[in-house]
Amino acid sequence: MARFGQQVEKVVIVGGGTAGWMTASALAKLLRPAGVSITLVESEAIGTVGVGEATLPHLRFFNQRLGIDENEFITRTEATIKLGIEFCDWGRIGDRYIHPFGDYGRSIGGVGFHHHWLRAFGGPEAQRICDFSLPVVMAEEGRFSPPSDDPESLMSTFSYAYQMDAGLYARFLRSFAERHGVTRTEGRITGHRLDPETGFVTGLRLDGGREVGGDLFVDCSGFRGLLIEGALGAGYEDWSGVLPCDRAVAVPCESTEAPRPYTRATARPAGWHWRIPLQHRVGNGYVYCSDHLSDDEAASDILSGIEGAAIAEPRFLRFTTGRRRKQWSKNVVAVGLSAGFLEPLESTSIYLIQAAITQLVELFPSDGLREEDCAEFDRVLNLEYERVRDFLVLHYHATERDNTPFWNRMRTLSIPDSLAEKMALFRERGYVIQYKDGLFLEPSWLAVYLGQRVLPKAFDPRAVRTDGEKTKAALTGLATEIRSVVNTLPSHSAYLNQAARVAARG
Amino acid sequence: MSIARIAVLGGNVEAALTAAVLARSLTRQTEAVLHPEAGTPQPEPALVTLPSYNRLHELLSFDVRDVLRACGGTLRGGTVYRRLSSREFTTGFGEDLPAADGHSFHQHWLRLHRDEEARLWADYQLAARLAEGGHMPLLTPSQEGFGLHLDYRLYTDFLRRAAVHYGARTLDSTSPTDGDDLQSLDADLVIDCSERQLPTSDPDWHSVPGSPVEWKEVATPENPSATVFERQGKEVAVHVPLAQGGWVGAWNLGAAGVNGWSEGPWRGKVVRLGPAACRLSPLAGPRLRIAQIGIEALLKLLPVGGPGEAERGEYARVTTEGYKRLHEHEELHLALAGELPQPSTDVQRKIEQFRSRGRVVLFDEESYTAEEHLAVYDGYGVVPDRYSKALHAVPPGVSRALLDKQLRDTERKLADTPPQKQVLSTLHRRRSPQERPGS
Ligand SMILES: Cc1cc2nc3c(=O)[nH]c(=O)nc-3n(C[C@H](O)[C@H](O)[C@H](O)COP(=O)(O)OP(=O)(O)OC[C@H]3O[C@@H](n4cnc5c(N)ncnc54)[C@H](O)[C@@H]3O)c2cc1C
Numbered sequence: 001m002a003r004f005g006q007q008v009e010k011v012v013i014v015g016g017g018t019a020g021w022m023t024a025s026a027l028a029k030l031l032r033p034a035g036v037s038i039t040l041v042e043s044e045a046i047g048t049v050g051v052g053e054a055t056l057p058h059l060r061f062f063n064q065r066l067g068i069d070e071n072e073f074i075t076r077t078e079a080t081i082k083l084g085i086e087f088c089d090w091g092r093i094g095d096r097y098i099h100p101f102g103d104y105g106r107s108i109g110g111v112g113f114h115h116h117w118l119r120a121f122g123g124p125e126a127q128r129i130c131d132f133s134l135p136v137v138m139a140e141e142g143r144f145s146p147p148s149d150d151p152e153s154l155m156s157t158f159s160y161a162y163q164m165d166a167g168l169y170a171r172f173l174r175s176f177a178e179r180h181g182v183t184r185t186e187g188r189i190t191g192h193r194l195d196p197e198t199g200f201v202t203g204l205r206l207d208g209g210r211e212v213g214g215d216l217f218v219d220c221s222g223f224r225g226l227l228i229e230g231a232l233g234a235g236y237e238d239w240s241g242v243l244p245c246d247r248a249v250a251v252p253c254e255s256t257e258a259p260r261p262y263t264r265a266t267a268r269p270a271g272w273h274w275r276i277p278l279q280h281r282v283g284n285g286y287v288y289c290s291d292h293l294s295d296d297e298a299a300s301d302i303l304s305g306i307e308g309a310a311i312a313e314p315r316f317l318r319f320t321t322g323r324r325r326k327q328w329s330k331n332v333v334a335v336g337l338s339a340g341f342l343e344p345l346e347s348t349s350i351y352l353i354q355a356a357i358t359q360l361v362e363l364f365p366s367d368g369l370r371e372e373d374c375a376e377f378d379r380v381l382n383l384e385y386e387r388v389r390d391f392l393v394l395h396y397h398a399t400e401r402d403n404t405p406f407w408n409r410m411r412t413l414s415i416p417d418s419l420a421e422k423m424a425l426f427r428e429r430g431y432v433i434q435y436k437d438g439l440f441l442e443p444s445w446l447a448v449y450l451g452q453r454v455l456p457k458a459f460d461p462r463a464v465r466t467d468g469e470k471t472k473a474a475l476t477g478l479a480t481e482i483r484s485v486v487n488t489l490p491s492h493s494a495y496l497n498q499a500a501r502v503a504a505r506g
Numbered sequence: 507m508s509i510a511r512i513a514v515l516g517g518n519v520e521a522a523l524t525a526a527v528l529a530r531s532l533t534r535q536t537e538a539v540l541h542p543e544a545g546t547p548q549p550e551p552a553l554v555t556l557p558s559y560n561r562l563h564e565l566l567s568f569d570v571r572d573v574l575r576a577c578g579g580t581l582r583g584g585t586v587y588r589r590l591s592s593r594e595f596t597t598g599f600g601e602d603l604p605a606a607d608g609h610s611f612h613q614h615w616l617r618l619h620r621d622e623e624a625r626l627w628a629d630y631q632l633a634a635r636l637a638e639g640g641h642m643p644l645l646t647p648s649q650e651g652f653g654l655h656l657d658y659r660l661y662t663d664f665l666r667r668a669a670v671h672y673g674a675r676t677l678d679s680t681s682p683t684d685g686d687d688l689q690s691l692d693a694d695l696v697i698d699c700s701e702r703q704l705p706t707s708d709p710d711w712h713s714v715p716g717s718p719v720e721w722k723e724v725a726t727p728e729n730p731s732a733t734v735f736e737r738q739g740k741e742v743a744v745h746v747p748l749a750q751g752g753w754v755g756a757w758n759l760g761a762a763g764v765n766g767w768s769e770g771p772w773r774g775k776v777v778r779l780g781p782a783a784c785r786l787s788p789l790a791g792p793r794l795r796i797a798q799i800g801i802e803a804l805l806k807l808l809p810v811g812g813p814g815e816a817e818r819g820e821y822a823r824v825t826t827e828g829y830k831r832l833h834e835h836e837e838l839h840l841a842l843a844g845e846l847p848q849p850s851t852d853v854q855r856k857i858e859q860f861r862s863r864g865r866v867v868l869f870d871e872e873s874y875t876a877e878e879h880l881a882v883y884d885g886y887g888v889v890p891d892r893y894s895k896a897l898h899a900v901p902p903g904v905s906r907a908l909l910d911k912q913l914r915d916t917e918r919k920l921a922d923t924p925p926q927k928q929v930l931s932t933l934h935r936r937r938s939p940q941e942r943p944g945s
Binding site: 033361429459 | 509531532533536565608805806807808810811812813815816817819820823855858859862863865867868869870871872891892894895896897898899
């Protein structure tokens with residue numbers, strides 16, 4: 001009888017999308033050798049959400065922890081390098097900026113770089129802050145080489161992620177997980193069994209009358225939340241009040257140019273387009289708000305916006321932004337879309353999957369499930385979701401766009417207090433609130449504030465202690481140095497070719 | 507720059523520190539004026555710092571050797587706790603311990619510790635061993651990773667001189683008196699560090715139990731490298747060693763009085779800092795840490811001409827969070843010592859998670875590191891029920907080899923490190939040619 005305190009020896013993963021296979025791979029690598037058996041149930045007939053191609057740098061560490069060879073991964077998932085996201089038309093139509101995975105300059109005399117930049121140049125009109133970011137210049141120039149470990153080197157001031165084919169990644173991880181002992185069961189789940197006394201899930205019913213039993217169930221069944229909601233009714237906290245986009249249409253197309261090492265997010269009349277260049281195709285889509293745009297309008301807008309010929313029919317998706325009220329309830333842990341969804345503007349979903357897996361491994365209830373494990377898991381994940389939410393809302397709220405009802409709504413939206421305080425502090429004095437935990441650090445907030453015309457009225461008064469002329473000259477020198485370093489790097493395509501050659505040599 | 511004059515009120519160490527840091531951080535267009543006669547200073551004869559405090563010394567361009575020489579100080583490697591738990595234990599200042607096979611040192615330690623194959627956590631930490639044995643490495647200008655013990659009066663004088671050196675002015679004659687309205691002072695910003703207002707009279711004051719500390723001098727402290735907390739019945743004493751002698755402060759666990767912090771520490775142009783903003787028992791944290799929390803928050807939020815609402819809110823958020831976490835550190839000790847049946851929810855969670863699986867929960871604005879928390883749990887004999895399941899896949903030999911090597915390395919370094927008394931006597935003999943702050 002499943003209950004708190006029960007030993008967990010058999011884990012059942014429900015669903016074989018990115019979340020399911022990432023969970024299976026991590027548990028297989030880290031827990032199976034310790035005697036935990038892992039079964040994954042998926043249904044090819046149902047399929048996966050089929051999107052989720054842009055990632056954050058954390059995925060590299062996930063792959064490394066599993067011992068996955070990077071060149072093989074790049075080749076097998078047709079991945080390209082991602083140095084950041086280019087945002088077009090967000091502050092105003094015609095604006096563009098890159099949110100990079102890396103720093104802007106370095107602090108001087110204990111005072112943040114951007115204060116010195118503000119003092120020296122007064123703002124982006126005179127000199128873009130992007131010119132002080134190595135990954136931005138690399139992205140713009142289409143060049144790449146991995147970062148250096150030497151903290152003194154300019155090449156240590158950035159990180160990178162990937163743009164990959166999500167279907168190929170799931171397949172790649174599936175073969176990894178199966179090699180590491182995961183049992184895959186094909187079948188459609190038609191029901192579940194609950195322990196009548198405790199309400200714990202004890203098994204799944206599959207079509208054809210088969211049953212799969214387990215001690216711990218990881219619900220990776222996507223938006224459906226088959227177990228976390230369907231069986232346990234964990235509840236859903238709806239955040240569409242602040243993030244009202246609720247639909248997406250995806251269309252991949254042929255590439256018409258060498259892949260760029262960055263993702264693009266372009267603001268559109270009722271949402272935004274994504275453009276994710278992979279090695280042999282480009283992923284495109286339109287995330288929009290159904291209050292302001294019909295599906296047909298969205299499809300024709302994205303089809304007219306893509307660069308190459310479409311290679312699949314438009315695929316429509318529906319979602320409600322928010323998070324599950326309990327992400328770990330009884331013996332069910334939700335990972336992936338079943339746990340919540342924040343729109344893909346900053347490519348955070350796969351990161352949130354990874355965060356959940358990390359916590360699950362750390363809190364794995366080997367010697368018995370305990371309520372405190374569930375509470376701790378929820379505490380950590382809730383914080384992650386909330387801090388990402390505020391950052392996403394910032395993109396919509398910090399705009400001067402007033403050309404459509406959607407943008408008028410977003411611009412005048414009542415935002416969470418936590419975000420209002422952050423924005424007020426930045427507007428007043430360029431201060432960026434910092435927390436110990438949370439995904440987006442100071443450079444990310446700076447990128448969006450400054451890229452979307454939230455300019456501080458003042459800078460840190462301590463910045464004036466340095467000699468103004470000398471500081472300005474040093475800053476100009478840094479921008480020149482960044483350009484000259486970037487000019488020595490191989491092109492992004494050359495780097496990918498090299499990765500393929502190394503992978504082929506095995 | 508919209509502030510021409512900042513008044514810093516207080517005759518205590520916090521006011522001297524604030525004046526020095528402000529004068530050092532701002533241009534000469536802003537005048538820092540120290541009012542040492544304001545309030546009624548309640549000096550503690552000896553002071554203690556955490557390693558993070560070295561950031562302020564770095565900002566002030568102090569060489570720690572000058573500070574030690576001028577302020578009768580010693581280096582602090584950690585804290586020894588006596589009779590709070592069933593055994594004496596030490597918490598050393600954190601250092602990154604090596605990992606193996608993708609698992610942190612602490613997970614390997616937990617695994618062997620549960621089977622009684624590991625030594626105490628502190629045995630693997632160099633700082634703790636140095637603290638216990640009265641050793642200390644030869645000094646470097648910043649002496650990163652260590653705290654200090656300082657003579658209160660000498661250090662306050664040293665800071666006042668530094669403040670003047672960096673351009674602050676001292677004003678004795680027109681200092682505000684206890685009844686004055688600080689908002690009407692002739693300054694753009696008033697930093698109130700004084701002990702003038704009784705906390706309980708303040709509607710923003712968040713009270714927590716506490717009681718006054720009584721100090722007495724001791725001739726020869728046994729160990730210059732550690733702060734020692736010692737319990738005797740319902741009394742706890744803190745022993746602070748100095749270069750010459752030392753001090754013992756004692757207070758009652760029975761909590762006859764009130765401590766706490768202000769939840770509205772910045773009103774109008776008056777900013778509370780140090781004892782005007784927060785008072786906690788020495789077991790929670792040193793008073794210089796309280797001052798540091800306020801100063802570091804203030805420096806980033808100095809007025810720039812706007813309405814200031816956002817700054818005031820952020821100052822309150824950061825400082826009250828920092829004070830609360832310090833207070834919880836005391837709660838943690840008392841709860842583990844069996845003296846606090848109902849600690850706060852966050853402290854309960856910390857204990858619960860460590861008991862459950864050796865997980866160290868840390869929140870925003872913590873003053874103590876994960877390693878220091880671990881040493882506390884271990885010191886009170888909390889043995890986690892389990893350790894990371896993933897580690898079961900790693901042969902126990904890997905864990906043993908990792909711990910053995912760390913122990914050997916620690917012991918080798920310990921053997922190479924001289925007793926602090928020796929280091930200090932050399933230091934005091936060799937006075938630096940420019941023995942003045944900021945040189
Ligand atoms: C428009 C859009 C764009 C996105 N872009 C990004 C991005 O760029 N970057 C990013 O990080 N994330 C992105 N995401 C999120 C990302 O796609 C998901 O986080 C990721 O794919 C994980 O999905 P999943 O595995 O949780 O769910 P799914 O892919 O939906 O997988 C669910 C699995 O459960 C199985 N299943 C469901 N019901 C049953 C049943 N009854 N019986 C048997 N099996 C069943 C399915 O067959 C499938 O295998 C995006 C999401 C959307 C909607």
